Amino acid sequence: MSSEVISELMREHIVKLVQSGRRGDGRGLEERRKLTIEKNYIETAEGSARVHLGNTDVLVGVKISQGEPYPDTPNSGVLTTSAELIPMASPTFESGPPRPEAIELARVVDRGIRETKTVDMAKLVITPGEKVWILFIDIHALDYDGNLFDAASYGTLAALSCAKLPGKVTGGEDRPLPVDHWPMSVTAAKIRDKIVFDPQLDEERIAGARLTVATDENGDIRAMQKGLSGSFSYDEVRYVISTARRLGNDAREIIRA
Amino acid sequence: MEDIEHFEKEIQLVDANGRRRDGRALDELRPIKIEAGVLKRADGSAYVEWGGNRVLAAVYGPREAHPRHLQDPSRALVQCRYNMAPFSVSDRKRPGPDRRSVEISKVTSEAFANVVFTEQFPRTSVDIFIEVLQADAGTRCAGITAAAVALADAGIPMRDLIASCASGKIAGRIALDLDKEEDNFGDADCPMAIVPRTGEIVLLQMDGHLTEDEFDQAMKLSMGAARRIYELQKDALRRRYAVTALDEDPSGPEVSA
Numbered sequence: 001m002s003s004e005v006i007s008e009l010m011r012e013h014i015v016k017l018v019q020s021g022r023r024g025d026g027r028g029l030e031e032r033r034k035l036t037i038e039k040n041y042i043e044t045a046e047g048s049a050r051v052h053l054g055n056t057d058v059l060v061g062v063k064i065s066q067g068e069p070y071p072d073t074p075n076s077g078v079l080t081t082s083a084e085l086i087p088m089a090s091p092t093f094e095s096g097p098p099r100p101e102a103i104e105l106a107r108v109v110d111r112g113i114r115e116t117k118t119v120d121m122a123k124l125v126i127t128p129g130e131k132v133w134i135l136f137i138d139i140h141a142l143d144y145d146g147n148l149f150d151a152a153s154y155g156t157l158a159a160l161s162c163a164k165l166p167g168k169v170t171g172g173e174d175r176p177l178p179v180d181h182w183p184m185s186v187t188a189a190k191i192r193d194k195i196v197f198d199p200q201l202d203e204e205r206i207a208g209a210r211l212t213v214a215t216d217e218n219g220d221i222r223a224m225q226k227g228l229s230g231s232f233s234y235d236e237v238r239y240v241i242s243t244a245r246r247l248g249n250d251a252r253e254i255i256r257a
Numbered sequence: 258m259e260d261i262e263h264f265e266k267e268i269q270l271v272d273a274n275g276r277r278r279d280g281r282a283l284d285e286l287r288p289i290k291i292e293a294g295v296l297k298r299a300d301g302s303a304y305v306e307w308g309g310n311r312v313l314a315a316v317y318g319p320r321e322a323h324p325r326h327l328q329d330p331s332r333a334l335v336q337c338r339y340n341m342a343p344f345s346v347s348d349r350k351r352p353g354p355d356r357r358s359v360e361i362s363k364v365t366s367e368a369f370a371n372v373v374f375t376e377q378f379p380r381t382s383v384d385i386f387i388e389v390l391q392a393d394a395g396t397r398c399a400g401i402t403a404a405a406v407a408l409a410d411a412g413i414p415m416r417d418l419i420a421s422c423a424s425g426k427i428a429g430r431i432a433l434d435l436d437k438e439e440d441n442f443g444d445a446d447c448p449m450a451i452v453p454r455t456g457e458i459v460l461l462q463m464d465g466h467l468t469e470d471e472f473d474q475a476m477k478l479s480m481g482a483a484r485r486i487y488e489l490q491k492d493a494l495r496r497r498y499a500v501t502a503l504d505e506d507p508s509g510p511e512v513s514a
Contacts, residue, residue: 044345086386088315089298090298138343
C-alpha cells in the first residue's frame with residue numbers, strides 16, 4: 001500500500017508540521033477526521049453501511065444465509081470476513097487475487113468482532129450440528145485516503161448493527177441480528193518520534209510504525225495489530241491505548257446513533 | 258429454487274392496460290440519477306442510480322500501461338474492469354472476476370476505445386473501473402453510462418460520450434429497460450450502446466428470442482432512450498463544472514454543484 005512515491009518536500013513538510021503538533025489538514029495529533037455513517041445503504045444486502053472517514057470511503061455489506069456449521073463447531077454460526085482493495089480506490093491497488101494488505105485488513109477486522117463476541121455465534125444456531133446462520137462480511141474500499149483499518153471496522157460494526165436475519169428463508173419475520181458488543185478500532189501512526197491518530201494517506205505513507213487498538217464499551221482491549229517496520233516504546237503503546245479508548249468511545253456514539 | 262417459487266405464483270409482467278409491475282409503460286425508463294466527480298482519488302468518477310441499480314465508475318489515466326508487453330507504441334489502451342460487489346445481488350457473489358464480468362469488461366473496453374482519441378497517448382493505458390454496488394438488471398448499461406461521464410470528468414479527450422440502454426421482450430411485448438424480474442422471466446434482452454452524436458452502435462448484445470420486427474422495435478426504443486440518457490449525462494457534467502457565483506468569492510474557492 002505504501003508503494004506510491006512521495007516527494008522529499010512533502011515528506012519534510014509533514015514531518016515538520018507533526019513536530020510542531022500540527023497536521024496538513026489542520027487537525028490536532030489526536031484528532032479523528034469527520035466520520036459519517038449511512039446505514040442500510042444497499043438493499044440487496046441483509047445489512048450494510050457506507051462510511052466516510054475524511055476522504056476515505058468504504059462500503060461494507062453483510063450477506064446472511066443458512067448452511068451447515070463447521071464440523072468442529074456444531075453449536076456455532078459461521079462468520080467470514082473478506083476485503084477487496086479494488087483498483088477504483090487507489091492508483092496503487094491492482095485487480096487480481098487479494099494481496100497481503102487486503103488479507104491483513106480483513107483479518108484484523110474479523111478478529112475485532114470475533115474476539116469481542118460482537119455477534120454471539122451460539123445464538124446463530126438453528127439446528128445444532130446441522131443448520132446455522134452464515135454471515136458474510138464484505139469490505140469494499142471505494143476511495144483510499146488512509147486508515148482503512150478504522151473505516152472498515154466502523155463500517156462492519158454499523159452494517160452488523162442494522163443487519164436482519166432474513167425471514168424469507170425460515171418463513172417467519174425478519175429478525176434483527178443480535179449485536180452485543182461494540183469494539184472500536186483506533187489506529188495510530190508514528191512519524192519520527194511523534195504519534196498521530198487516524199493517519200491520512202500522506203501520513204500513512206511516511207509513517208515508520210502503525211498500531212491499531214480495538215477497545216470495547218468497558219474500555220477493555222479486544223484486539224491489537226502493529227504494522228510496518230518501525231517500533232513503539234512501551235510508554236508509547238500505553239499512550240496509544242488510552243487515547244484509543246477515548247476516541248473509540250466517541251466513534252461508538254456516532255455508530256450506535 | 259427462486260424461479261420455481263415465482264412460476265408457481267405465475268407473475269404477470271404486463272397487465273391489461275399495458276402497465277408493468279412497477280407501473281411503467283412499455284417505453285418508459287426507470288428513474289435515472291447521474292452524479293459526476295464523486296471520488297477523490299480517481300482522475301475521474303461518476304455515480305449512477307438507475308432503478309434499483311447503483312453503480313460507481315472511476316477512471317485513471319492516461320498512465321503507464323501494465324503489464325508492459327501490452328503497451329501499444331501507436332496508441333493508448335482502453336482497459337475496463339467491470340466488477341460486482343459480493344453484496345450487490347441476492348445470493349452473495351464470490352469476489353473476483355467470473356466469465357460474465359470478463360466478457361462485459363471486454364465489450365465495454367472495446368466500446369470506449371472507439372470514442373477515446375487513443376492515438377494522442379501512445380504506450381499508455383486509460384483504465385476504467387466499474388463497480389456494481391447494487392444490481393437490478395441492466396448493470397452493464399448503467400456502468401457504461403457512468404463510465405462515459407467518468408471519462409469526461411477525468412478530462413480524457415473523446416469524440417463523444419457513450420450512452421447505453423437495453424430493451425427486451427416481456428409477456429410477448431417489446432419493452433424498454435427491463436428490471437430484474439422482467440429480465441429473469443422475460444423472453445429476450447438486448448443491451449446496446451451508441452455514440453449519440455452520430456448514432457453509431459458501439460455495443461450490441463442479445464439473448465433470447467426476437468423476430469426481425471421485434472428487434473427493430475427494441476432498437477428504436479433503446480435509441481430514443483439512449484438520447485435521453487445522453488442529456489442526463491451532459492447535465493451531470495454541467496452541474497459538476499458549473500461556474501457559480503462562488504468563483505468570484507475569494508473566501509469560497511470551491512465550486513459547488
